[in-house]
Amino acid sequence: MNITVCFDKLDPAPWVKALQLALPEARVSAWSPGATQADLAIVWAPPQQFIDEQPALQALFNIGAGVDALLKLRLPAGLQVVRLDDAGMSVQMAEYVCHAVIRHFREFDAYDDNAKAGQWSYRKPRNRADFAVGVMGLGVLGERVAKALQVFEFPVNGYSRSPKQIDGVRCFAGQAQLGEFLQASRILVNLMPLTPETEDILCRATLSQLPRGGYLVNVARGRHLVDEDLIALLDEGHLGGATLDVFRTEPLPAGHPFWQHPKITVTPHTSARTLREESVAQMVGKIHALQRGEPIRGVVDPQRGY
Ligand code: OXD
Numbered sequence: 504m505n506i507t508v509c510f511d512k513l514d515p516a517p518w519v520k521a522l523q524l525a526l527p528e529a530r531v532s533a534w535s536p537g538a539t540q541a542d543l544a545i546v547w548a549p550p551q552q553f554i555d556e557q558p559a560l561q562a563l564f565n566i567g568a569g570v571d572a573l574l575k576l577r578l579p580a581g582l583q584v585v586r587l588d589d590a591g592m593s594v595q596m597a598e599y600v601c602h603a604v605i606r607h608f609r610e611f612d613a614y615d616d617n618a619k620a621g622q623w624s625y626r627k628p629r630n631r632a633d634f635a636v637g638v639m640g641l642g643v644l645g646e647r648v649a650k651a652l653q654v655f656e657f658p659v660n661g662y663s664r665s666p667k668q669i670d671g672v673r674c675f676a677g678q679a680q681l682g683e684f685l686q687a688s689r690i691l692v693n694l695m696p697l698t699p700e701t702e703d704i705l706c707r708a709t710l711s712q713l714p715r716g717g718y719l720v721n722v723a724r725g726r727h728l729v730d731e732d733l734i735a736l737l738d739e740g741h742l743g744g745a746t747l748d749v750f751r752t753e754p755l756p757a758g759h760p761f762w763q764h765p766k767i768t769v770t771p772h773t774s775a776r777t778l779r780e781e782s783v784a785q786m787v788g789k790i791h792a793l794q795r796g797e798p799i800r801g802v803v804d805p806q807r808g809y
Contacts, residue, residue, distance in 0.1 A: 507557065508531065510548075512548075516533065536556065542561055544557065546563050561793075564585050566777050568586055571696065578805065585802055596644045596694070600720055601651050635660055636659050636688065638659065638672075640662070646661075649661050653672070659671065688717075703727070705729065707735065710733065718742065718743050718746075719733065722748045722749065730761070734764065744768070747769055748773065750772075
């Protein structure tokens with residue numbers, strides 16, 4: 504079995520080494536133009552040239568949860584696309600989101616400012632029931648986030664394309680219930696896959712339906728969000744703030760208004776990092792399952808886009 508590794512902006516060498524160790528029977532190598540045909544590929548945002556030059560591939564393993572970069576390519580029909588499911592990402596996502604939600608709810612930024620000014624001053628405790636958190640996207644990561652938020656007793660709403668049931672979560676589904684979901688959520692957490700239907704979904708028309716003082720946490724993709732609409736709603740006072748981990752252009756360009764906006768917290772796409780050891784173990788398990796002809800989790804439906 505030949506396995507090729509092709510990454511955009513990431514050194515493939517440690518992955519080749521780890522995969523080779525875990526799969527001694529395979530031949531694992533980093534792809535370069537003109538490389539020999541492989542049976543399987545481990546990829547992150549590969550170029551179209553890679554796909555065109557590797558017609559013998561049976562499956563592509565994406566080393567992330569989001570497959571939007573991959574599905575933009577022309578892929579041969581029948582080529583299986585497999586994404587990481589969890590592999591150590593969901594606990595990171597849960598801690599990132601809970602941190603952002605709790606920092607906002609408990610007003611820790613204001614306490615930091617007070618501390619810097621040498622001020623010992625209390626803020627009036629807020630009512631948790633007024634801070635329902637709406638988790639948009641209830642896949643592996645979204646469900647874990649929703650459950651983690653419940654530990655802190657926030658009311659949790661969930662929104663997905665097709666109906667889902669999660670204990671203790673008020674679930675909404677489909678376009679028809681989007682408005683109701685937004686109006687019921689003071690803090691909106693975006694964890695949706697990026698597809699043609701969800702691109703630009705966080706815009707004035709949707710974000711203005713959050714209650715006044717609403718807060719946005721975007722941990723999915725920058726292209727879900729219309730940047731100017733967010734800034735306008737923050738400046739008009741309809742929204743109270745945002746924590747953004749993902750951006751239309753990454754790295755976020757110097758001079759972008761998000762950097763300096765007083766109500767926006769920026770982090771560098773770090774909410775849930777791909778962990779090499781966990782990811783390799785998961786992919787190797789799936790490769791063995793495929794060899795045995797068994798079904799695997801995380802196979803992407805290209806029509807749906809996730
Ligand atoms: C992913 C990401 O898709 O890191 O996994 O954004």
